[in-house]
Amino acid sequence: MNWSELGFNFNRTGGENARLYYKDGVWSAPEFTTDEYLPIHISAACLHYGLEAFEGLKAFRGVDGKVRLFRPSANAYRMACGARKLCLPEVPEQLFVDTCVEIVRRNMEFVPPYESRAALYLRPLLIGTKPCLGVRSVDEAMFVVFAVPVGPYFKEGIHPINVIVDRRQDRAAPLGTGDVKVGGNYASSMLSFENAHNQGFAAVMYTDSVEHRYIEECGAANFFAIKGDKYITPKSPSILPSITNGSLRILASDMGLIVEERPVDIAELPTFDECGACGTGAVISPIGMVYDLQTGETVHYGSEVGKVSVALYNALKDIQYGRTQDCYGWTLIVE
Ligand SMILES: Cc1ncc(COP(=O)(O)O)c(C=O)c1O
Structure with a gap:
C-alpha cells in the first residue's frame, strides 16, 4: 500500500x-x-x-x-x-x-x-x-x-482553512438531532456544503437556527477560539459533542487556559486571536479567514497557525502516537 x-x-x-x-x-x-x-x-x-x-x-x-x-x-x-x-x-x-x-x-x-x-x-x-x-x-x-x-488530513503540514457563514440552510434545530451523529444532519447540510466547496471554501460555519447569530459548528467539526488565556467553544443543544473538542478542553485547562463553553456570537469573531475547527479527521483545522455571505464581511486570522492551536494539536497528537504518556487513559492499546 x-x-x-x-x-x-x-x-x-x-x-x-x-x-x-x-x-x-x-x-x-x-x-x-x-x-x-x-x-x-x-x-x-x-x-x-x-x-x-x-x-x-x-x-x-x-x-x-x-x-x-x-x-x-x-x-x-x-x-x-x-x-x-x-x-x-x-x-x-x-x-x-x-x-x-x-x-x-x-x-x-x-x-x-x-x-x-x-x-x-x-x-x-x-x-x-x-x-x-x-x-x-x-x-x-x-x-x-x-x-x-x-492519510493525514494536512499532507503538507497543518495550515489554515477559509470558511463561509451561510445562513441559507440550517444544519439542525434546537430540539432536533444535531447533538447526535445521525445521517439526517449531514443530509440537511449537504447543499450548503456543496455551495461552499464550489466557491472555494473548506467548510460552512453554521449558526443557530433560531436567531442565526450564534456559532454552532464548522463543517463536520466543532468550533473553538482562543482569546488571550481563554479557550472558548460554543454551547448549544444542537451541536454534536465532539470527542476531540472534549479532549482539547481538558488539555487546554491543563495548560493553564480558562475554558469557556457558552453561546458564541458571530460578532465576536474579530475579537479572537485564533480559531479553528476540531474533529477526529484533522484534530485541528485552523481557520485563516471567515467570510459572512449575508453581511459580506470577512475576518482574517492570517496564514500562520496560532501558537496555542499548535500547542493543543501537538499535545493531542503526542498522546495518539504514544510520544508522551497518556495520563488521561484515552488510548487503548490493541495487542
Ligand atoms: C457535525 C460534527 N461535529 C463535530 C464532529 C467532531 O467530532 P469528533 O471530534 O468526535 O470527531 C464531527 C465528526 O465526527 C461532526 O460530524
Missing part, C-alpha cells in the same frame, strides 16, 4: 468488517467477513426514514510500534445517545469497544506506519433493518464496523 497517497476516501482494504444483528431483544455475536456489501431488505427503516447512527474513530501506530485506539468508549456513549433519540436498540459499551478492538486486530496490516502520519479510521454504523412501510420505530437492527486506512 502506498501510504503517502491516502486521502480520506474509501480505500478497499481487503480487511475484514464486523456485523452484529439485533433481534428478539438480543445482539448476536459478531460475524466477520471481507464482503463489503450488506444484505438489506428494500423496505428497511434505515433506507426510508433515516434510522441510522454512525461513529468515526481512529487507531494510530505509535512511535513505539504499538497500535492505539483513541477513546472508543466515548464513541460508544455517543452512539448510544443517538440510538436512544432514534428509538434504535443501543449497542452496549463493552460490545462496541470489543468489536472495534477486534476489527483493528483483524486489520493490523492496514494500520499505517508511524512515519506516514496516516491512521486506520473505524466507521461503526447502527442501522434499523426491520422492513416497514409506515413510519415507526423498529426492533431489528444491524451494527457494522469497518476500517479504512486514511
